[in-house]
Amino acid sequence: MPVDELQQAGAAGRLPRRRGHRRLPVFLILPAGLGLTFLVLPLVALLLRTPWRELPQHLAEPAILAALRLSLLTASLATVFCILLGVPLAWLLARVEFPGRRLARALITVPLVLPPVVGGVALLLLFGRRGLIGSWLDETFGFTLPFTTAGVVVAEAFVAMPFLVIAVEGALRGADTRYEEAAATLGAGRWTTFRRVTLPLVAPGIAAGAVLCWARALGEFGATITFAGNFPGRTQTMPLAVYLALETDLEAAIVLSLILLVVSVTILVSLRDRWISSP
Numbered sequence: 001m002p003v004d005e006l007q008q009a010g011a012a013g014r015l016p017r018r019r020g021h022r023r024l025p026v027f028l029i030l031p032a033g034l035g036l037t038f039l040v041l042p043l044v045a046l047l048l049r050t051p052w053r054e055l056p057q058h059l060a061e062p063a064i065l066a067a068l069r070l071s072l073l074t075a076s077l078a079t080v081f082c083i084l085l086g087v088p089l090a091w092l093l094a095r096v097e098f099p100g101r102r103l104a105r106a107l108i109t110v111p112l113v114l115p116p117v118v119g120g121v122a123l124l125l126l127f128g129r130r131g132l133i134g135s136w137l138d139e140t141f142g143f144t145l146p147f148t149t150a151g152v153v154v155a156e157a158f159v160a161m162p163f164l165v166i167a168v169e170g171a172l173r174g175a176d177t178r179y180e181e182a183a184a185t186l187g188a189g190r191w192t193t194f195r196r197v198t199l200p201l202v203a204p205g206i207a208a209g210a211v212l213c214w215a216r217a218l219g220e221f222g223a224t225i226t227f228a229g230n231f232p233g234r235t236q237t238m239p240l241a242v243y244l245a246l247e248t249d250l251e252a253a254i255v256l257s258l259i260l261l262v263v264s265v266t267i268l269v270s271l272r273d274r275w276i277s278s279p
Contacts, residue, residue: 043261050258051251058255066233067241068259074149074237075217078156082164082213087206090168091198112162119158120226127154127227151228152235156217163216164209171205172198215267219260 051058058064092098093105111119127134127145137143145151179201183193199206221239228235230244238256245253 046254046257046261050254054251055255055258058252061252063232063241064252064256067236067238067256070149070152070233070235071218071237071239074152074156075214077153078160078217079164079210079214081153081157082161082217083206083210086161086164086209086213087168090165091172091194093165094169094172108165109162111159116159116220116222116224117226120155120223123151123155123158123223123227127151146227147229147231147235149228149234152224152237155223155227156220159220159223160213160216164206164213167209167212168202168205171202171209174205175201211267211270215264218263 089108093101093108124131124146126132127137129135129138129144129146134144134146137145145154175198180193180197183197188196218237219239220237221243224235224237225240225243230236230240232241236244238260242253242256242260245256
């Protein structure tokens with residue numbers, strides 16, 4: 001039976017629904033097992049090679065603590081920046097019809113597929129001392145973003161904001177607009193409706209998007225090293241410290257990688273009901 005006929009039959013309710021466990025297709029078990037092994041074994045190797053006995057000593061090293069503090073600070077600041085700009089942007093995409101909305105949505109998702117190094121180069125061309133905006137900032141205020149802590153925040157926000165926008169836009173599209181319409185009929189203004197009705201409705205989506213945004217910012221490497229450099233205590237975040245430690249101290253690189261792994265697993269566990277669970 002052709003696919004279109006199967007779809008029509010399913011929509012009409014003529015196809016029987018089987019409950020219970022389905023038989024496993026044998027021809028898929030082997031590649032599925034290989035795929036799972038391919039994804040899990042590197043993590044197992046990291047855990048097996050972790051110097052557990054010396055772990056507290058490594059975690060107390062000034063360089064690791066500095067990279068950890070800087071990463072937590074810049075990722076948090078980048079997330080706040082993304083929330084302030086990304087939530088209104090998601091609302092605009094979800095609720096307002098305007099020319100070029102599809103193009104705008106496509107441009108917003110570009111950082112998801114753009115190589116991070118290219119993003120760093122683009123930021124340099126915009127905010128560098130000879131950039132489109134950077135030259136004006138330097139001449140007018142004597143302020144430069146590249147190779148500063150603020151530059152780290154900008155680089156992380158650039159690559160992480162699409163995660164927040166996509167999550168919040170999806171939440172807005174799935175929210176029941178009848179509550180907003182009811183608030184409007186009761187005399188609530190747009191700002192009051194947005195603050196008292198819309199935001200509470202999409203709060204879970206904002207929270208999920210913020211967590212994903214924070215995790216992406218925490219793990220950013222390419223745009224950060226290109227736009228902000230790798231200066232200890234100023235721009236050297238944990239991913240950059242891992243890269244540097246691979247050449248000088250393998251155990252320190254493993255410890256930093258373990259921290260990032262723990263953070264990633266914690267994020268996935270906290271969002272499992274929304275993102276990776278199945279009905």
